[in-house]
Amino acid sequence: MAPAPELEAIGVVKRYGALLANDHIDLTVESGEILAVMGENGAGKSTLMSLLYGLQRPDEGRILLRGAEVRFSSALDAIAAGMGMVHQAFKLFDSLTVWENVVFGAEPRRGPFIDRRAARAQVESLTEAHGLRVDPDAIVGALSVGVRQRIEILKALYRRARVLILDEPTAVLTPQERDGLFAVMRRLAGEGRTILFVTHKLHEAMAIADRVTVLRDARVVARMRTSQTTQSEIVRAMTGRNVDLQISRGVAAAGAPLLEVEGLTVAGAGAKPLVEGASFQVRAGEIVGLAGVAGNGQTELVEALTGLRVPDKGAVRVAGATLTARDVAAHRHAGLAYIPEDRVAVGAALGADATDNLAMGFHRAAPLSHRGLLNVAAMVKRARELIAKFNVKIASERALAGSLSGGNLQKMVVARELSHEAPVLIAEQPTRGVDIGAIEFIHGQLIAERDIGRAVLLVSAELTEILGLSDRILVMYEGRIVADMARSQASEEKLGLLMAGRTAAS
Ligand SMILES: Nc1ncnc2c1ncn2[C@@H]1O[C@H](COP(=O)(O)OP(=O)(O)OP(=O)(O)O)[C@@H](O)[C@H]1O
Ligand SMILES: [Mg+2]
Structure with missing residues (x-):
């Protein structure tokens, strides 16, 4: 009998109120395998990753690790079982060194004391063993995004992660940093570790993944081997249509x-x-x-x-x-209209609803306000129009910005700024x-x-x-x-x- 897969999800369901975010998802990954999880914004990718990592519990279904069912009630359970996750917003202490960040919360001890020397040595040997170039003594606050991401990976490896989950790890990286990350991923897979990674970039999936699982509207709609598929086939599975990846435009008529x-x-x-x-x-x-x-x-x-x-x-x-x-x-x-790079810190108020977010910066002028009073009906109307036009996947115009998937939040900010005349x-x-x-x-x-x-x-x-x-x-x-x-x-x-x-x- 073949050995059980490293990680398996069977019939996993997750609902947010009336919204079905994961609808009976089946997913399998073998040890040493790199699996790309792809799909449109709001398809349910991050939700699935958070269920696998124990950040949330599925409403139905089972998660198996090497054939045995696991029920994580927190990420700590998942870490103890050998799972690691690199979040997009890194959770590092800027004023501490690299090695202090890596061991934080799981320090080697000698009696009641932290064994600093052993801790530093362990981190150094991890960096060497896995080709993760980083100086253990550097202060984290001064490091680039790519290096910080490596520290997050080191944290997972220090806690003996066998399965690594990376949710859109390349979105914030430069091309050089991305190539470095891919080299590390290949190396970790070569050591028998399992990697799940979420990406919107077809060429990345084709370059690094063994297989691709495609989600659409909360369901798995395709599973393919990268060696046996094409970019256009993945696109068709994600969108249900042919997307023109070429940009076509006329010549510019530049003025003043x-x-x-x-x-x-x-x-x-x-x-x-x-x-x-x-x-x-x-x-x-x-x-x-x-x-x-x-x-x-x-x-x-x-x-x-x-x-x-x-x-x-x-x-x-x-x-x-x-x-x-x-x-x-x-x-x-x-x-001046401005679509900011950092949509969470600059572009949107996560605790406010979509209507307010879409009105931000417009609320002092007609038609959204009149003699200093907000016209709520006009705000809602505008929000509905922009949500429809930009195809923002959201429960209603009154849903909080914080409940949107990453890409839908971006679409909302773009919609608001493009509507600024x-x-x-x-x-x-x-x-x-x-x-x-x-x-x-x-x-x-x-x-x-x-x-x-x-x-x-x-x-x-x-x-x-x-x-x-x-x-x-x-x-x-x-x-x-x-x-x-x-x-x-x-x-x-x-x-x-x-x-x-x-x-x-x-
Ligand atoms: N905490 C929450 N409360 C309510 N709805 C949520 C919550 N988290 C996610 N959702 C909804 O669940 C659906 C799936 O979201 P998810 O973040 O998994 O999408 P995704 O595939 O990761 O999308 P993206 O590519 O934009 O990151 C979306 O419709 C989203 O609005
Ligand atoms: Mg996501």
């Missing part, structure tokens, strides 16, 4: 400059400014893409443009009016975490914004997105804009070189 940036400088803690003398324009009817490896000043530049931060030098003009104060409302009023739109990672159908839709909307004469600044880590949408492309490296070129002059290779600080000519 609507966003003008001159000599913008943002000082940092060190000697080197975070943004140094950035100057560029975005004209009406034009999409300008800002490319760069994360951490080269794009975030700080956008913060200075949107009023989240005061620049140390330089000027920002929106439709001719100069903006300097640190005042998001004033920037918005002057005609501002001359300038800054879109930062507008399709991060959204499914391919929504990517197609959001791309279409950005092009439509351009075509009605708005100026769009697109900041994206996805080169295919930058190349597919932009009329002009800027490249940022170490705080400076090192290139400004027409789309026709750009190629993936050229941009890659510029992003790495090399000149395209050499």
Whole structure:
């Protein structure tokens, strides 16, 4: 008889009130296998992962680990049984060292004392054994996202995890960091560990997974081997239709400059400014893409443009009016719409409902308010329209933003900002975490914004997105804009070189 699978879910059901989030899910993963879990926003992927990890209990169904049924009543039970999960929002202590974070809560002891020396040595040998490059003595607060993720993986391995769950682990990584993560995943699978990972990116599933399980509307609709399927087949299973992955658009008819940036400088803690003398324009009817490896000043530049931060030098003009104060409302009023990278911290209020979230920033003007009084009926009407137009999967317009799946929250923020009739739109990672159908839709909307004469600044880590949408492309490296070129002059290779600080000519 074949050995029992490492992990198995049988007929798992999870409801949130009337909403069925997991509908009799069957799933199997063998030891040493990498399984990609895919599906549209709201299909039930994160819910399933949280059931497997014991963060929630299924309403029906069973979970088996190596053939034996387990009933986790908390993540601690799951960890004790050999499960590990890397969450998207990392749970690390910034002021502690790497090794202190890894052993936290499970420290080796000598008598009543923590054996610091043994703890550090264990962490060091784990980093070496699994090829997870990280300095055990580094302070976590100073480390990049990719390194922090490695620490989360180390935490799971330190607790002897045999099964690792990664929910959209690559969404926040640079391409280089992603390749590093994939190398680690392959290595762990080679050691006989089991990995479940959620992704929206087809090429990632094809590159790293042995098999793909596709969820649609809370159910498993397909199981395939990556060696025996194609990207289009996975798309059809996820969406039930053919999605056009090519971006098609007409030529731009650029007009007057609507966003003008001159000599913008943002000082940092060190000697080197975070943004140094950035100057560029975005004209009406034009999409300008800002490319760069994360951490080269794009975030700080956008913060200075949107009023989240005061620049140390330089000027920002929106439709001719100069903006300097640190005042998001004033920037918005002057005609700037903004889709933020961090939709949870900046873009949405999770404790408020969708109606209020969709009204944010519009609530002081007609039609949503009249003589200082909110028009609730108008707010609800608007929320219903936007939810329908952007296909946000939500129980009702009164449901809390916090109950939305990751991608649906993103769609809600995008819906609100695109409905802002501002001359300038800054879109930062507008399709991060959204499914391919929504990517197609959001791309279409950005092009439509351009075509009605708005100026769009697109900041994206996805080169295919930058190349597919932009009329002009800027490249940022170490705080400076090192290139400004027409789309026709750009190629993936050229941009890659510029992003790495090399000149395209050499
Ligand atoms: N705590 C909750 N309360 C109410 N509904 C919830 C809750 N958590 C999830 N849901 C709903 O369950 C459904 C499945 O959500 P889930 O987060 O599992 O989707 P997902 O497949 O991970 O989507 P995404 O790709 O957007 O991350 C969604 O309709 C979501 O709104
Ligand atoms: Mg999710």
